[in-house]
Amino acid sequence: MLLDIQPGDEVFVPSFTFVSTANAFVLRGARPVFADIRPDTLNLDERLVEDLVTPRTRAVVPVHYAGVGCEMDALLEIAARRQLQIVEDAAHALFARYKGRYLGTFGTLGALSFHETKNIHCGEGGALILNDPRFIKRAEILRDKGTDRKRFFRGEVDKYTWVDIGSSYPPSDVLAAILLAQLEKRVEIYARRRAIWERYDQGLAEWARKNGVRTPVVPAHCEQSYHMYYLILPSLAARQRLIAHLLAAGILSVFHYTPLHTSAMGLHFGGQPGQCPVSEWTSDRLLRLPFYNHLEADDQASVIETILGFSC
Numbered sequence: 001m002l003l004d005i006q007p008g009d010e011v012f013v014p015s016f017t018f019v020s021t022a023n024a025f026v027l028r029g030a031r032p033v034f035a036d037i038r039p040d041t042l043n044l045d046e047r048l049v050e051d052l053v054t055p056r057t058r059a060v061v062p063v064h065y066a067g068v069g070c071e072m073d074a075l076l077e078i079a080a081r082r083q084l085q086i087v088e089d090a091a092h093a094l095f096a097r098y099k100g101r102y103l104g105t106f107g108t109l110g111a112l113s114f115h116e117t118k119n120i121h122c123g124e125g126g127a128l129i130l131n132d133p134r135f136i137k138r139a140e141i142l143r144d145k146g147t148d149r150k151r152f153f154r155g156e157v158d159k160y161t162w163v164d165i166g167s168s169y170p171p172s173d174v175l176a177a178i179l180l181a182q183l184e185k186r187v188e189i190y191a192r193r194r195a196i197w198e199r200y201d202q203g204l205a206e207w208a209r210k211n212g213v214r215t216p217v218v219p220a221h222c223e224q225s226y227h228m229y230y231l232i233l234p235s236l237a238a239r240q241r242l243i244a245h246l247l248a249a250g251i252l253s254v255f256h257y258t259p260l261h262t263s264a265m266g267l268h269f270g271g272q273p274g275q276c277p278v279s280e281w282t283s284d285r286l287l288r289l290p291f292y293n294h295l296e297a298d299d300q301a302s303v304i305e306t307i308l309g310f311s312c
């Protein structure tokens with residue numbers, strides 16, 4: 001709404017992402033154009049973006065997968081030259097950085113998620129980071145049912161009324177309290193998550209090498225958010241066998257994402273099988289290991305032991 005996206009506008013999203021990335025634009029009538037990901041970080045492949053630009057292209061949405069930064073220098077350069085807006089999906093990336101700067105602060109807008117799967121959460125929720133002060137005035141109105149209530153609270157008007165479109169976007173006080181308590185403990189939460197991530201990475205390195213399994217790639221210029229630990233198995237069959245092997249030991253592991261371009265909605269928007277081969281390949285092979293703030297070292301050790309007992 002802030003970018004005034006119109007029906008028929010085009011917005012680039014990686015195919016390998018959650019539906020929320022595309023829905024925000026689709027709800028304004030935009031057509032998502034699916035771009036493939038880099039094989040290393042699984043982030044939007046910045047080298048493919050320029051060829052997809054048309055006169056209708058309005059925005060590019062880099063998703064910082066697993067809280068590892070997209071190649072923002074290259075994306076910002078293309079966006080400036082082709083007059084596109086960058087809207088970062090930083091759902092995984094709270095407090096992560098690219099070249100020392102926080103993710104979510106590069107684009108015109110950045111979106112955070114506080115869904116229950118995230119490092120810091122309130123069940124359902126999120127936040128929008130406005131990096132251009134010109135949007136603040138209208139954002140206050142859109143989030144408050146299209147009214148100028150914020151101005152009324154500041155004493156700038158003597159009553160508040162309906163002045164624009166909008167909805168009810170603020171979190172309730174109860175959810176905000178739950179979030180605040182976690183933000184106050186963020187150093188502790190992030191230290192725990194870092195320890196969990198590093199235990200997986202060290203404990204599985206040799207097994208992964210021997211079994212042709214790929215572990216996460218974090219470029220030196222990215223400080224990640226320790227949001228998830230994933231494995232990329234050599235084949236779909238091996239991935240499914242490892243899921244079953246873990247489940248037999250009472251351990252839940254999950255895969256994602258189903259590529260957007262081959263989903264029912266993706267096909268409706270012109271997606272074609274084969275269009276984003278790296279997304280399709282990754283979607284068949286990626287596995288997420290149990291990862292939550294209170295995962296205890298003993299439990300994690302038994303997850304690692306169980307994986308070490310599996311061969312691809």
Ligand SMILES: Cc1ncc(COP(=O)(O)O)c(C=O)c1O
Binds near residue numbers: 018020114115
């Ligand atoms: C890349 C990405 N974007 C957004 C979201 C979440 O969006 P929402 O908070 O709208 O559920 C998720 C996961 O939940 C995600 O993985």
